[in-house]
Amino acid sequence: MLFLALRQMLARKKQSLFILLGIILGTTAYVVISGFMLGFQQFLLDQLVNNMPQVTISAKEQYITKKTVTGNLFPKKTLVKWMTPPSGVRELNYILNPQGWYKKLKNNAEVVAFTPQIQASLLISHDSSSQNVNLIGTVAADQIKVTNIADYMQVGSFAQLKQGGNRIILGSGLAQKLGVTINTAVKLTNQQGESKQFKVVGIFHTGNKATDDTQAYAALTDVQNLEDRSGQITTIAVKVKDPYDAKNLALQWQAFSRDKVESWQQTSANILSVFYVQDVIRYFMVCSILLVSAFGIYNVLNIMINQKRREIAILRAIGYTSSDIIQLFFIQGLLFGLIGGCIGLLLGNLICLYISTLPAVGMVASGKSTMVVAFNISIYIYGIALALGSALFASILPAKAAGKLQPIAIIRSEASA
Amino acid sequence: MIELKNVCKSFGKPPVKILHDISLCINQGEFVSLTGRSGSGKTTLLYCMSSLDHVTSGEVWIDGEMMQQKSEKALHAFRNREMGFVFQFHYLLPELTALENVLMPAKKTNSEKQHKAFAMHLLEQFELAEHIHKRPGQLSGGQAQRVAIARAMAMKPKYLFADEPTGSLDSNNARVIMNIFDQLNQEEGTTIICVTHDQEFAKSTARQLELFDGQILQSEEN
Secondary structure, three states: OHHHHHHHHHHOHHHHHHHHHHHHHHHHHHHHHHHHHHHHHHHHHHHHHHHOOOEEEEOOOOEOOHHHHHHHHOOOOOOOOOOOOOOOEOOOOOOOOHHHHHHHHHOOOOEEEEEEEEEEEEEEEEOOEEEEEEEEEEOHHHHHHHOOHHHHEEEEOHHHHHHOOOEEEEEHHHHHHHOOOOOOEEEEEOOOOOEEEEEEEEEEOOOOHHHHHHEEEEEHHHHHHHHOOOOOOOEEEEEEOOHHHHHHHHHHHHHOOOOEEEEHHHHOHHHHHHHHHHHHHHHHHHHHHHHHHHHHHHHHHHHHHHHOHHHHHHHHHOOOOHHHHHHHHHHHHHHHHHHHHHHHHHHHHHHHHHHOOOEOOOOHHHOOOEOOOOOOHHHHHHHHHHHHHHHHHHHHHHHHHHHHOOHHHHHHHHHHO | OEEEEEEEEEEOOOOEEEEEEEEEEEOOOOEEEEEEOOOOOHHHHHHHHOOOOOOOEEEEEEOOEEHHHOOHHHHHHHHHHHEEEEOOOOOOOOOOOHHHHHOHHHHHOOOHHHHHHHHHHHHHHOOOHHHOOOOHHHOOHHHHHHHHHHHHHOOOOOEEEEEOOOOOOOHHHHHHHHHHHHHHHHHHOOEEEEEOOOHHHHHHOOEEEEEEOOEEEEEEEO
């Protein structure tokens, strides 16, 4: 029936072309929208996975409550009535047993690298300019294994922090606000008002404004000294072999620790939920387009079946079965889906290739000067499956209706017409 | 041989009887015409006889096989192999050429190659040799009807059922079709059962069955 199906399609060039256009449009839209959205998602995921620790171990904040204070200050069974209930954080936050974590992480085959960190909110100033800064004290050699901060260095090298001696690397936005460049001296002031001079040895630019405007790195010991918290760390940043397994590892480690263990998925849950919404919108849009083209196929096949009643009658009379007739129209749906889908994939791919050459805004820092477009094979497999699925779905009912036509009923109605 | 035993056919609700208890026998190689006034049941009888339509009661036997006992699939295969149909309208597939239309029954059994030479022979015989690559839209009414007869004969069927094959043709073309039927009956030995209003055509057949109100009024040997 393929031969006859092809002939019937070619005989109705305009109708066939419009059906094909619908499927081509739907498939192209799917490939382009998916390529663009997934590309963007992959870029963001890449940023999330590689720019921040995949698992972060941090000290859990201890809050002062009525119960804990009453228990510690008064004998049991004493009725205590607080005029103003105690509240606030109990003490400065730090990980109580970092050595235990180091041992555990070193022995875990899933861990690629980790680095201890101390984070401090400070005031940074140069001449008359002052800004708040989130200073991360870290071990430079380990930090560059955990995140790809070294790739984002605009000026200088991250490894220069290794040497210690009050050196600091600033985010590009922060450096610009302070009006400093490399080798400039800046003053860091802690919350107790104590100040120290640091020398700018590098500037990084991640492309993330919030990070570039507020973050800075220094050697772990320098920050500990500045904060007067010798030997204390607030965070351990961990990189694992499989970033997508980070959530499970974090849950496992959390079960055996008082410290807070969070995976990048948990930290970025809001961004990941946006991805989910994007995916839903993407599928909804494409399904809408394909639904319209499916209706086109359905209508055209229905009209055609009405026009071809005589031919169906004679085919049945000369020995073609009901399933042959179903095949005849089903094949046409399949061919529309296949041809339209393939052209749509090709066109979508070409548009994606073009988009990937367009200059990108905000992605320069990550080494991407052009738009990030995904070319995952899954997009193309889903694309052709959607095209075929919608075309086949649209042709089922007309094909079945054609198969049910009885030759004698058609001949009688034609004769009486 | 076609044998009908007490065939009745009713239509609609409440049922209206169109054929009343018809029994007849048509031998191999006979050329039979079915005549009668409009509504006499001749077309219904032709379709019941050819198993295109189901009978309400009674039996239709062809070559010793009871048609009602055959499955749909077997019935289709039997029609493809043993029966040819010609209708008042040619019902050619407009997307195909004359030759491709003639080969459509053979396509069903993937035997176009074996039947191509015979199809060409038929088209030549029907003076259509120069029109084999033309589409139905490019043929005259008479030419299209001759292509339809060639299609009916392409599988060398034993039985040819024709429902007013000259009904939509002028007298010249009608005569050509009558001659072709004669020729097929004489030379190929095809059993032809033909519904016609054309008395001249009916008289040219070997046997004429006249129907009246769903019953055979008379059977004449010409």
